[in-house]
Amino acid sequence: MNSEEEFYDAETGLESDDSCEVSFKDALVFDNKQVTEGSASQENGVWERRKTLPAEMISRNNFSVWSILKKCIGMELSKIAMPVVFNEPLSFLQRISEYMEHTHLIHRACSLSDSIDRMQVVAAFAVSAVASQWERTGKPFNPLLGETYxxxxxxxxxxxxxxxxxxxPPISAFHAQSLKQEFEFHGSIYPKLKFWGKSVEAEPKGTMTLELLKHKEAYTWINPMCCVHNIILGKLWIEQYGTVEIVNHSTGDKCVLNFKPCGMFGKELHKVEGYIQDKSxxxxRVIYGKWTECMYSVDPKVYETHKKSDKKTGGDTKKVKQELSCEGEELDEMPEVQETVTVIPGSALLWRITPRPAHSAQMYNFTSFAMTLNELEPGMTRLLPPTDCRLRPDIRAMENGDIDTASTEKERLEEKQRAARRERSKDEEEWSTRWFQLGTNPHTGAEDWLYTGGYFDRNYTHCPNIY
Structure with a gap:
C-alpha cells in the first residue's frame, strides 16, 4: 500500500429531491441571477465553454472499497491509498474553486447598503459554497506538493x-479576488477524516474569509461537518451537519446556521436553519432552507408565528434525538426526502441552486460549472505555470476515459514526489511554497496561509517540475 498518499475527500455529495417545487408568490427576491443552460460566459461570442466531458464516468461496479478500508475503522484516513477508479477527474484544488460557482451572491452583497442585508447574502453564499457536493461521490485527486490551479x-x-x-498534513490554500477590487475571498483547507465502518466523517479544518472592500467588512466562518454514508455497500449519500457561525468583524453582527443531521426518519435531511443577530x-432575521436547494430569510416574529401555527396543525409532533457523529450508527440507508422547502409568507429568497445538466449523472454528477474546470482554453497552456492541475497527465487521462493510463500516471507522479522529498531530506532542504506563506489571519488571529501576490505577473521560472 502506498503510505504516502492521503485519502481526503471532504467534498462529496448526496442526492436530494429532483425538483425544487416551492411557492415563490409570497417571497421577495434577493437572488436575481438569470440561469441559462451550460455556461454563463457565452454573451461575448468569443469563447463558449464546454457543456460535457470528453468521456462518460468510469464504472466502479467491479471494485470494492471495503478491501482497502476494512483495517482502518476508527482511524484518521491520512495515509490510505485508493484506486484511481474511485476518483473524479478533478484535483482537490479544482474542487475548492467550486466555492466560486455562485459568485453573483458576493457581487450582490457588495451592492447592498445595509449591513444586515449584506449578512443575509453572505450567509447564502456560505451555504451555496458547499452545494456542489450534492451527489458528488467521486474522490478528487490529491494535489501534489506545489501543485497550483x-x-x-x-x-x-x-x-x-x-x-x-x-x-x-495535506493543506490547500486559495485566494480569489475581484477584478474590480470589490472583494477578496480566501482560506486554507485541511479536512480531517475518520472511517467508522459504513461511513466516513469529515471534520473541516480551516477558516473561510470574505472581505467586502468597499464596505471595509470582513466575514469569517468554518464549513460544516459532513458524513459520507454507505462506503461499503449501497448508494453513497452525504449529510452535512453542525453549527456554522459567520462573523462580521467590522460590525459585530453574527449569523448562526445549524446544518441539521437527518435524524432517524430523515425529517431534517438537508435542512439549514439559523438567525442573524447584531452585536447586542x-x-x-431568521434564515432557513436546504443546502441542496435554496435559502430564505424572514422576520423572526413572522417565523415564530408560523412555527407555532405549524405545531398546532401537527407539523412537528415527533422529536428525534440527533447525534452529530457517524460513529456507532444503527441504520445507514438514505432517508427519502419528505418535502421541499416550505416558504413562509413574507420571506425573501436569498439563493437557489443552479440546475445541473441533464447528463450530469453520466459525468460524475458534475455541475455545469465543474464541467469546465479542467478545460484547456485556446492559448491557455503558454500562460499557465507548469504546476497547474490542467497539465496533470493522470487527471487528463481519467477525463478522457483511459483508466489504465490514469492509474499508471498517478503512481508515477506519486513516486516522483517521494523521490523529490528524499532528495530534499538528504540535502536538509525545506520545501518552499511559491504563492502563499504561513502567517496570521488578521481578523481571527489564528494561523492561516496567506497569498503573497505575484502570481499574475506570469513569471514562473522558479516553479518546480512536479509532473
Whole structure:
C-alpha cells in the first residue's frame, strides 16, 4: 500500500429531491441571477465553454472499497491509498474553486447598503459554497506538493489562485479576488477524516474569509461537518451537519446556521436553519432552507408565528434525538426526502441552486460549472505555470476515459514526489511554497496561509517540475 498518499475527500455529495417545487408568490427576491443552460460566459461570442466531458464516468461496479478500508475503522484516513477508479477527474484544488460557482451572491452583497442585508447574502453564499457536493461521490485527486490551479472568470468578475502548500498534513490554500477590487475571498483547507465502518466523517479544518472592500467588512466562518454514508455497500449519500457561525468583524453582527443531521426518519435531511443577530445579540432575521436547494430569510416574529401555527396543525409532533457523529450508527440507508422547502409568507429568497445538466449523472454528477474546470482554453497552456492541475497527465487521462493510463500516471507522479522529498531530506532542504506563506489571519488571529501576490505577473521560472 502506498503510505504516502492521503485519502481526503471532504467534498462529496448526496442526492436530494429532483425538483425544487416551492411557492415563490409570497417571497421577495434577493437572488436575481438569470440561469441559462451550460455556461454563463457565452454573451461575448468569443469563447463558449464546454457543456460535457470528453468521456462518460468510469464504472466502479467491479471494485470494492471495503478491501482497502476494512483495517482502518476508527482511524484518521491520512495515509490510505485508493484506486484511481474511485476518483473524479478533478484535483482537490479544482474542487475548492467550486466555492466560486455562485459568485453573483458576493457581487450582490457588495451592492447592498445595509449591513444586515449584506449578512443575509453572505450567509447564502456560505451555504451555496458547499452545494456542489450534492451527489458528488467521486474522490478528487490529491494535489501534489506545489501543485497550483488558476481560475480566471472575466464574465463573473474574479480570478482565483490555489496552491498545495503542505503534503503532510495535506493543506490547500486559495485566494480569489475581484477584478474590480470589490472583494477578496480566501482560506486554507485541511479536512480531517475518520472511517467508522459504513461511513466516513469529515471534520473541516480551516477558516473561510470574505472581505467586502468597499464596505471595509470582513466575514469569517468554518464549513460544516459532513458524513459520507454507505462506503461499503449501497448508494453513497452525504449529510452535512453542525453549527456554522459567520462573523462580521467590522460590525459585530453574527449569523448562526445549524446544518441539521437527518435524524432517524430523515425529517431534517438537508435542512439549514439559523438567525442573524447584531452585536447586542438581538435577533434580526431568521434564515432557513436546504443546502441542496435554496435559502430564505424572514422576520423572526413572522417565523415564530408560523412555527407555532405549524405545531398546532401537527407539523412537528415527533422529536428525534440527533447525534452529530457517524460513529456507532444503527441504520445507514438514505432517508427519502419528505418535502421541499416550505416558504413562509413574507420571506425573501436569498439563493437557489443552479440546475445541473441533464447528463450530469453520466459525468460524475458534475455541475455545469465543474464541467469546465479542467478545460484547456485556446492559448491557455503558454500562460499557465507548469504546476497547474490542467497539465496533470493522470487527471487528463481519467477525463478522457483511459483508466489504465490514469492509474499508471498517478503512481508515477506519486513516486516522483517521494523521490523529490528524499532528495530534499538528504540535502536538509525545506520545501518552499511559491504563492502563499504561513502567517496570521488578521481578523481571527489564528494561523492561516496567506497569498503573497505575484502570481499574475506570469513569471514562473522558479516553479518546480512536479509532473
Amino acid at each position: 488558476e481560475l480566471t472568470r472575466e464574465d463573473e468578475g474574479y480570478r482565483l489562485i490555489s496552491e498545495q502548500v503542505s503534503h503532510h 445579540k438581538k435577533k434580526l
